[in-house]
Amino acid sequence: MVANKKQSSRSTFLLRSVFKSLRFSYDRTLIIFISIMLGACVTGAFVNVYLDIDSKMRKELKAYGANVLFTPQSVEKSLFFDQSDYEKSLHVIPKGSLLGASPYLFGTVRLSLGDAVMAGVDFAGMKVAKPFLEVVQGTYINVDFDERNALVGVDLAKKMELKVGSSINLVNEQSGFSTTIRIKGIVSSGDKEDGLLFVSLPLAQKVLGKAGQIHLVEAVILGDFDQINAISSELSKVGSFSAKPLARISLSEGLILDKIKFLMALVAFTVLLITSMCVNTTLSSIIFSRTKEIALLRALGASKRNVATLFGTETFLMTLLASVLGAFLGFFLSQFFGTVIFGSGIDFRFLSIPIATILSLLFAAIAAYFPIKRSLNLPVATILRGE
Numbered sequence: 001m002v003a004n005k006k007q008s009s010r011s012t013f014l015l016r017s018v019f020k021s022l023r024f025s026y027d028r029t030l031i032i033f034i035s036i037m038l039g040a041c042v043t044g045a046f047v048n049v050y051l052d053i054d055s056k057m058r059k060e061l062k063a064y065g066a067n068v069l070f071t072p073q074s075v076e077k078s079l080f081f082d083q084s085d086y087e088k089s090l091h092v093i094p095k096g097s098l099l100g101a102s103p104y105l106f107g108t109v110r111l112s113l114g115d116a117v118m119a120g121v122d123f124a125g126m127k128v129a130k131p132f133l134e135v136v137q138g139t140y141i142n143v144d145f146d147e148r149n150a151l152v153g154v155d156l157a158k159k160m161e162l163k164v165g166s167s168i169n170l171v172n173e174q175s176g177f178s179t180t181i182r183i184k185g186i187v188s189s190g191d192k193e194d195g196l197l198f199v200s201l202p203l204a205q206k207v208l209g210k211a212g213q214i215h216l217v218e219a220v221i222l223g224d225f226d227q228i229n230a231i232s233s234e235l236s237k238v239g240s241f242s243a244k245p246l247a248r249i250s251l252s253e254g255l256i257l258d259k260i261k262f263l264m265a266l267v268a269f270t271v272l273l274i275t276s277m278c279v280n281t282t283l284s285s286i287i288f289s290r291t292k293e294i295a296l297l298r299a300l301g302a303s304k305r306n307v308a309t310l311f312g313t314e315t316f317l318m319t320l321l322a323s324v325l326g327a328f329l330g331f332f333l334s335q336f337f338g339t340v341i342f343g344s345g346i347d348f349r350f351l352s353i354p355i356a357t358i359l360s361l362l363f364a365a366i367a368a369y370f371p372i373k374r375s376l377n378l379p380v381a382t383i384l385r386g387e
Helices: 002-024 026-064 083-089 123-129 154-160 201-208 225-236 247-289 291-299 303-341 350-375 378-386
Strands: 068-072 098-111 114-121 136-138 148-155 167-169 178-188 194-200 215-222 241-245
Touching: 026 247, 026 350, 068 225, 083 098, 083 114, 083 241, 098 123, 098 167, 098 201, 114 123, 114 201, 123 215, 123 225, 148 154, 154 178, 154 194, 167 194, 167 201, 194 201, 225 241, 291 350, 303 378
Parallel strands: 114 194, 148 178
Antiparallel strands: 068 215, 068 241, 098 114, 098 215, 136 178, 148 194, 167 178
């Protein structure tokens, strides 16, 4: 009973001492508080960005284009596979993971000045699978069932003297099918696409007499290399084609993401280190200015442990409040980073709050440890004599 009362009195005395200390040295306390809060704020912002960077960067990196290729299971047996199998396979892909896909059917057609290679495509899907395809003249075709317009590569347009608005005849000499289409746009990629004539897939199938047949599919699917590899394996089980991830694209994305994540972690650590040094310097100044107070407490019977508990509690309370507040403010700072870097906000990740708080507490504890230890080892009598 008596021991409990003594313990309660000590706790009350400790809390009163802590709050009095914080109140009467509010100017220096405020500096430490702001330092820790800013450190936790930046750390929280970087943690939020770090945890959300996968989805953000993967969408940004889709500028590389298609990362999965569908081809016939055995090219020796057939150069084609069924379009219906491809359409069934799209249901296998997890919802929200497929950004776009375009089937292709290639064939040679006769134009007015000679033969040309025609590609039947899904125009909307090709826009995602080939984001580097630039419209240099005219406009892009946004309707997949448009069988009256076509796009032409810049090299083919030059070779065949085709311009936007030109009409050309597509003829299948074997089936006798013929139709007239108009050039709606001239496109360029700096690659093989510059020598192709792009028409809608249904029109290409009619011209070539390959109803329901396609040569290959290019798709853009979200996920890291392992996830895309697993999805490709499931897709290959659907039908008469084989789906394979384009390792060059998927692995490059993974390497870039790893480097960016490492950079983010390095910046967050640097900010915390700077904050720790700032807190260390300020704490040293405050604690050394209170050496007489420490010496007086020791002279009145307080042990080193009692004094360390007093200053440790004071630092802990101040750091905890500043860290939690800074961690929440970090979410708003991450919105600024997200808007500037990705053009959109960053999702709130609750995990950023405990991570930023714990890291800030840890660095503040390291910063406070040495000045407190040094002050406790100073000779009491010498300090009280003012020497």
